[in-house]
Each structure stands twice: as structure tokens, then as C-alpha cells.
Amino acid sequence: MTMRVLYGAGPGDIDGYGTDRLRAEFLIEKLFVQGELAFAYTHVDRMIVGGAVPTGAKLSFGDGKDVGTPHFFTAREMGIANLGGPGAITVDGRRFALENRDILYVGRGAKEVVLESEDAARPAWFYMNSVPAGADIEHRLIRKAEAKPLDLGEEKRANKRRLAMYIHPEVAPSCLLLMGITDLAPGSVWNTMPPHLHERRMEAYLYFDMAAEDRVVHLMGRPDNTRHLMVANGDCVLSPAWSIHMGSGTGPYAFVWGMTGENQAYNDVTPVPVERLR
Known part of the structure; x- marks a missing residue:
């Protein structure tokens, strides 16, 4: 197991960033x-x-040395999405089978998590978001069919998409984590359009189901001072609360969104009109 550490940056810092530093x-x-x-x-x-x-x-994992606690989950919760072939996750001896697009919520207090694929030739891709937690909530498997869908966008604006809420107060409770999956309709390319800010929550975007030759142009930064990242299949973008986030793909794609912060109010956002972008 490896643990990379990133320290974040403020909106004024990116003026001096070149492509390599921004990435x-x-x-x-x-x-x-x-x-x-x-x-x-x-x-x-x-x-x-x-x-x-x-x-x-x-x-497997569960040791807390990288987070300064006895166990990884001593003061944390996690969502684990399966983006590949069938697999299973065992939490303290309790086994959950996950198909593609299922998400497992792991609550505070777990001691060990074991990940496995049903078929090594078609392995599971487990993607994880973990945030600090101050409450004990039971582990729960949320299957794709149990997620709450929300249809957004318009075909004529090439931003028609279906957002599926998994770890969300209306579906499966958590302490601070929100997590879901968004799919674009055929022919649509824009996500999170029009863009917005949510000053009380950060967000992580994991782009997947992309062809190797395709990229998503992910736009970030302040509305009057934008930057872009070229994102490949399986790449994750960290979006601080001060940054807009939106993207457009050169081919079909989907993304997992995960959020944490002061609240779990998905609509607590400040829209940014496209004409304000610079």
C-alpha cells in the first residue's frame, strides 16, 4: 500500500503554476x-x-499509521465504488459482493477491509473516498438499482446527464461523505454545466469508462481566472471549495463524484454564469 500526500493550494497560488505544477x-x-x-x-x-x-x-488495509490513529477507520468513513468486473469486499469478516456500479459504505470503527476480484482476468476496479467521521453508522451496500437518479441538462446544450446519488441522506446516510456516479447521455459531452461553486464543500472527480485515446478537458480555478487539466481514464481531480468545476470530453465518459465539508446539502451551490468565465 502506498500513501501520497498533497497539501492543497489557494486560488492566488495558481497564477504561478505551469502545467506540471497544476497537475x-x-x-x-x-x-x-x-x-x-x-x-x-x-x-x-x-x-x-x-x-x-x-x-x-x-x-487489504486497516492500519492507521498513515492517518495517526490505531486503525484507518478509527475516526474515518469511506465509500468504495466498483468500476470494473465483479468483486467482493470483506469488512471485519462480513463479506459484500459488488457488481459494476455498486458502492459500499464503510462506517467508522472498521478494523480491516479486504478487496478481491471474482475473476482475475476481468478484475474489479475499486475506487475509494474516505473522510473524517464523528458518528458510528452501519456498513451498507448500495446497489446500482438502489441509487436515486436525477436527470439534468438538455440535449440541445450537449449536457444531458443522469446523476445517481448513492451515499446521500436520501439514500444511505453517512456522517460527512457524499458520493455518486454521473453518466452522460449519448451525444452529450459537458458535465456540471453551467458551472458552480460550493464554498462549504470540496469535491473529487474520478473520470472512468473512457477510451484510452480520449481525454476530458476539466476546467477549474476562480470564475475570472480559469485553468484546465487534461484528464485520462482512471484519473482523479481534486476540486477545492474555491474552484469551479466543469468538463468536456472528446468521447464518452462517466465520473464518480465525492464530497465532504460543512453540510450534505447537494443544492448548496453558487451558480456561475458561463459569460462570467475568463
Whole structure:
């Protein structure tokens, strides 16, 4: 297991960032390597993002040395999305089978998490979001069919999409974590359009189901001072509360969104008219 640490940046810092520095601070690459488990810890609301692709052997974690507590989950909760082939997650001896697009909520107090694929030739891709938690909430598997869908956008604006809420007060409760998956309709390319800010929550975007040759142009920064990141399949973008976030793809894609902060009010946002962007 590896743990990368990122310290975050303020909106004034990005004026001096070139492409490499911007990517180093806000883009997490190579989360999904066969047979490996990797995490990245960001000081932006202390979220941890992770990826695991178990093949021949199971992958496990639970030690708290990287977060300064006896166990990883002593003061944390987590959502784990399966974005690949069928797999299973065992939490303290309790086994959950996950199909593609299922998400498991792991509550505070877990001691060990074990990840495995049903078929090493078609492994599971486990994507993880973990945030500090101050309440004990029971582990729960949320299947794709149990997520709450929300249809957004318009075909004529190429931003028609279906947002599915998984870890959300209306579906499965948590302490501070929100997590879900958004799919774009055929022919649509824009996500989170028009853009917005949510000053009371940060967000992580994990782009997936993309062809190797395609990219998402992810836009970030203040509305009057934008920057862009070229994002490949399986890359994760950290979006601080001060930053807009929106993107457009060169081909089909989907993304997992995870949020944490002061509240779980999904609509607590400040819209940014496109004409204000610079």
C-alpha cells in the first residue's frame, strides 16, 4: 500500500503554476494498477482517495499509521465504488459482493477491509473516498438499482446527464461523505454545466469508462481566472471549495463524484454564469 500526500493550494497560488505544477497539485494519476492498492491524502478537507485492482491475490488495509490513529477507520468513513468486473469486499469478516456500479459504505470503527476480484482476468476496479467521521453508522451496500437518479441538462446544450446519488441522506446516510456516479447521455459531452461553486464543500472527480485515446478537458480555478487539466481514464481531480468545476470530453465518459465539508446539502451551490468565465 502506498500513501501520497498533497497539501492543497489557494486560488492566488495558481497564477504561478505551469502545467506540471497544476497537475501535481490537483490531479491524481495511476490509481488503478493491477495487483496494487494506492491512496492519496489531501489536506483539502482531509479527504483520502484510493484505487485498488486485486488480481491473483486479495488486497487489504486497516492500519492507521498513515492517518495517526490505531486503525484507518478509527475516526474515518469511506465509500468504495466498483468500476470494473465483479468483486467482493470483506469488512471485519462480513463479506459484500459488488457488481459494476455498486458502492459500499464503510462506517467508522472498521478494523480491516479486504478487496478481491471474482475473476482475475476481468478484475474489479475499486475506487475509494474516505473522510473524517464523528458518528458510528452501519456498513451498507448500495446497489446500482438502489441509487436515486436525477436527470439534468438538455440535449440541445450537449449536457444531458443522469446523476445517481448513492451515499446521500436520501439514500444511505453517512456522517460527512457524499458520493455518486454521473453518466452522460449519448451525444452529450459537458458535465456540471453551467458551472458552480460550493464554498462549504470540496469535491473529487474520478473520470472512468473512457477510451484510452480520449481525454476530458476539466476546467477549474476562480470564475475570472480559469485553468484546465487534461484528464485520462482512471484519473482523479481534486476540486477545492474555491474552484469551479466543469468538463468536456472528446468521447464518452462517466465520473464518480465525492464530497465532504460543512453540510450534505447537494443544492448548496453558487451558480456561475458561463459569460462570467475568463
